[in-house]
Amino acid sequence: MKLWTNGFFHTMEDQTTVYTQMATQDGIIIGFDDEIKELAFDEIIDMNQGHVYPGFVDAHLHLLGYGQKLLRPNFSHLKKKNQIIKEIKKIYSDAPLFVEGYFECGLTKDDLNAISNEHPILLRHNDYHSLTVNDFVLTQAKIKSLSGVLTEDEAQKAIDSFPKYTKEKIQEILIESIQSLHQYGITGGHSDDLYYFNGFDETVFVFEKTLETLPFRAHLLMHHLTLNDFIKSKRPFLDQNKYLQLGAVKMFYDGTLSSKTAWMKKPYKNTDEFGLKVQTDQQFVKMIKKARKHHLPVAVHVIGDQATEDVCQLLEKYPVDEGLHDRLIHTPWLAKSTIDLMKKLPISLDIQPQFLSSDLPWALQYLSETPELCFPWKTLKENGINQAGSSDAPVEIPNPLLGIYAAIERKSDHDGKTYFESEKLNRFDAISLYTINANYSTQHLNRGYLKSGYIADLSVFTYDLLTTDIENYKKDIVEMTVVDEQIVYRKQFV
Ligand SMILES: [Zn+2]
Numbered sequence: 327m328k329l330w331t332n333g334f335f336h337t338m339e340d341q342t343t344v345y346t347q348m349a350t351q352d353g354i355i356i357g358f359d360d361e362i363k364e365l366a367f368d369e370i371i372d373m374n375q376g377h378v379y380p381g382f383v384d385a386h387l388h389l390l391g392y393g394q395k396l397l398r399p400n401f402s403h404l405k406k407k408n409q410i411i412k413e414i415k416k417i418y419s420d421a422p423l424f425v426e427g428y429f430e431c432g433l434t435k436d437d438l439n440a441i442s443n444e445h446p447i448l449l450r451h452n453d454y455h456s457l458t459v460n461d462f463v464l465t466q467a468k469i470k471s472l473s474g475v476l477t478e479d480e481a482q483k484a485i486d487s488f489p490k491y492t493k494e495k496i497q498e499i500l501i502e503s504i505q506s507l508h509q510y511g512i513t514g515g516h517s518d519d520l521y522y523f524n525g526f527d528e529t530v531f532v533f534e535k536t537l538e539t540l541p542f543r544a545h546l547l548m549h550h551l552t553l554n555d556f557i558k559s560k561r562p563f564l565d566q567n568k569y570l571q572l573g574a575v576k577m578f579y580d581g582t583l584s585s586k587t588a589w590m591k592k593p594y595k596n597t598d599e600f601g602l603k604v605q606t607d608q609q610f611v612k613m614i615k616k617a618r619k620h621h622l623p624v625a626v627h628v629i630g631d632q633a634t635e636d637v638c639q640l641l642e643k644y645p646v647d648e649g650l651h652d653r654l655i656h657t658p659w660l661a662k663s664t665i666d667l668m669k670k671l672p673i674s675l676d677i678q679p680q681f682l683s684s685d686l687p688w689a690l691q692y693l694s695e696t697p698e699l700c701f702p703w704k705t706l707k708e709n710g711i712n713q714a715g716s717s718d719a720p721v722e723i724p725n726p727l728l729g730i731y732a733a734i735e736r737k738s739d740h741d742g743k744t745y746f747e748s749e750k751l752n753r754f755d756a757i758s759l760y761t762i763n764a765n766y767s768t769q770h771l772n773r774g775y776l777k778s779g780y781i782a783d784l785s786v787f788t789y790d791l792l793t794t795d796i797e798n799y800k801k802d803i804v805e806m807t808v809v810d811e812q813i814v815y816r817k818q819f820v
Contacts, residue, residue, distance in 0.1 A: 327351045327365060328811060333373025334790065337776045338380050338761050341754050341792065348378070350782040353568070353810040357778050371813070376805040377790045379757065380774050381513030381543075381783025382726045383764035385714030386655050386676040389517040389544065390496065390529075393503030395426050395720040402427030402452055407437075410449075414441055422489055425449045426720075433458050435474025446488055454721060455585055457481045463488075478585060496524055496532045504542045508815035510725045511785035511804040514543030516676070516716070516767065518576050518625075521549030526556060530572070537569040541809035543783065544569060545768055547576040547625050550613050563622060564769055568810065571768060574625035574653055575617040578604040580633040583658075583689050588630035591661060592695040601630050607640065614644045622646075625653035625676070631661050631697045638667040646672060653767060656718075658685070659697040665709050674712040674766050677703065677759070679732035680722040683739045703733060704749045712766050715759030726785075727799040730756045734796065753792050784808035 328350045335345040335358060345358035349365055356362070399417055404410050410433060414425070418441055428449035438447045438460035447460040456477045464471055467487040469480050476484055491499070507515060520526050526548075533544055548556050553575055564571045580603055581587020586594050589601040603610070617624050623646045628634050634657050646652050651672035658681060682701045690696055699705060706713055715733070717724040733756040736744050744750075751759075762774030772780045786806035789798050807815040 327356075327367050328369045328371060329362070329365075329367040330371045330373055330378070330784075333376050333378045333786070335378045335776050336790075336792070338754075338758065339775050339777065345776075348776065350811045353782050354772075355776060355778055355780050355782050358776075373786060374805065376786040376788065378776065379785045379787070379791070380761040380776050380780070381807075381809065382511050382760040382785045383514040383516070383543065383714075383773075384507070384512055384716050384719070384724050384726065384760070385516045385764040385767070386678070386716035387515050387517055387719040387724055388519055388522075389503045389507075389515055390499050390519040390523055392506070392719040392724060393499035393501070396502050396506055397499060398424055398426045400427040401425055401449070402429065405429050405431060407431045407433055411437055411441070414438070414447070418442060418447070420445065422446045423448070424488060427452050428458065430456070430458075430475075435460050435464065435471070438474065448484060448488065453584065455481065455582070457484055459484050490524060493524065493528060493532055496529065497536055500532060500536050501540060504536070504540055505815075507542070507724055508807045508809075509804060510727075511787065511807050511815075512724060512726060513783040513785065513807060513809045513814075514545070514764075515724075516545040516547065516573060516714075516764075518547045518549065520546055520552045521576075526552040527559065530559075530561075530566075530570075533570055534566065537567075541569060541812050541814055543571075543768075543809065545571040545573045547573045548622075550575050550577045550617075553616065553620070553622075557620060573767065574623040575613075576625045576627070577610070577613050578627040579610065579637050580604060580628060580630050582629060583685070583692055586692065588659075589633035589636070590630040590659070590693065591632045591635075591697070592693065594692055595694045600632065603633070603636075607636070611640060611644065614640065618644055618646065621650075623650045623652045625655055627655045629656050629658065631659040631664070631699075634659075635661055635664045635667065638664055638671060638673075641671055641673070642667065650769075651767070656681075658682075658701050660699040660702055662698050665699075665702075665705065665711070668706075668711050669709055674714055674763075675706065676716050677701075677713050678716055678718050678722060679703070679729045679756075679759070680717060682736055682745065683732045684722065686738045686745045687741060687743070700746050700749075701736070702746075702749050703751050707751065707755055712763055713759055714764040714766060715756075716764070726760045727787075727791075727803070730760065730791070731796065731799040733759060757791055782808065782811040 337343045349362040446463045449458045467483045580589035655676045765773035788803040
């Protein structure tokens with residue numbers, strides 16, 4: 327039995343309840359303050375006046391994609407062509423090379439061929455949708471390109487041609503990722519990884535192995551192309567053990583706004599294009615029906631306002647089993663009528679508040695008309711629709727405080743202006759995105775509050791998030807992270 331003392335324990339059931347001591351046993355909270363006075367403890371942990379919250383969860387990210395980004399060379403600080411060539415020469419070691427964060431400044435395949443054409447060299451652009459590659463990659467991926475600059479499908483083909491990782495390397499990537507998340511106070515994440523690396527069986531195996539010694543609540547969405555592997559594996563839906571769950575079937579409905587492939591109600595500016603659907607509705611319905619046949623919910627990537635309306639209508643027509651719910655990932659632009667439709671559905675939205683700060687105002691300039699609702703978190707909240715906070719890392723930094731800040735302030739990183747002020751969330755509701763709301767899709771009813779019978783997953787910060795100067799959210803104020811009663815991160819004092 328453990329006593330966690332000298333802290334401020336914010337239960338998050340309401341704005342005001344705070345305790346100073348908490349007891350835990352076998353990974354579960356057993357009481358606070360007066361109710362635990364008589365107990366005998368094996369261990370006493372001094373919280374050093376820290377502010378303790380239920381463990382923060384990132385409801386949509388790519389754990390392996392994020393770890394991979396951390397381990398790869400990153401050129402986001404370099405902006406000049408000759409600097410970049412010099413740096414590639416310095417790090418090139420006669421082996422395949424994948425660089426992240428390249429700022430497009432006119433490099434071509436010829437520049438890369440001059441460094442080497444013996445191994446693949448790939449530079450991923452900082453917009454995350456394009457690549458510059460050498461001839462070796464073009465040959466391997468059977469792509470013709472004069473410049474070596476690739477986008478979308480061709481870029482994906484080039485990435486697929488990059489040598490596969492060993493099991494050990496995947497594990498190294500996962501450890502790097504989880505350790506970084508622990509430092510941000512994250513105790514769990516819902517991740518989309520099972521299709522992009524070493525296949526369903528091996529990737530799930532690496533997660534099981536890694537989580538045995540590195541506590542973290544991982545919930546893995548199952549890409550629709552891995553569904554047959556899941557069925558063959560005879561694994562249960564959801565709990566594999568106390569740290570690992572298999573979740574909804576991940577599929578895509580439309581593309582992204584920056585590539586003008588989000589499926590919109592109004593055409594893109596100066597065009598008669600509305601975006602596109604990744605597949606026909608008939609194919610999409612087939613994917614939903616297959617998930618339903620195996621009693622599974624779906625998790626759909628959906629960006630455009632028309633796309634979200636279409637998906638809601640299809641989900642209404644092909645409902646999920648009683649007691650389960652589907653997930654919509656992203657949903658930044660909405661029509662008012664879609665909200666009425668959503669209210670009728672068992673549904674949860676995985677939203678990325680940081681996207682507002684990164685994408686506004688430029689995203690609005692792509693559109694001929696501003697959609698009826700833009701990142702409408704307050705409206706959704708008032709309509710009782712569950713919104714789970716997330717970063718989509720590696721797209722955004724998986725620091726929940728940055729997400730909470732964005733949900734409260736709604737400020738653009740580009741011009742510092744506030745956008746659609748009336749949709750601001752208050753601090754309590756913004757924090758709830760990453761605690762109670764982010765746990766909704768785990769189907770566990772004892773996650774997301776500090777309360778007797780709830781899991782002992784904790785995020786501990788230097789200041790009271792409900793009252794501290796909001797600019798403190800941008801500082802490193804994580805003091806401790808606890809998963810299943812075990813301290814997985816503690817700030818080092820120098
Ligand atoms: Zn994603």
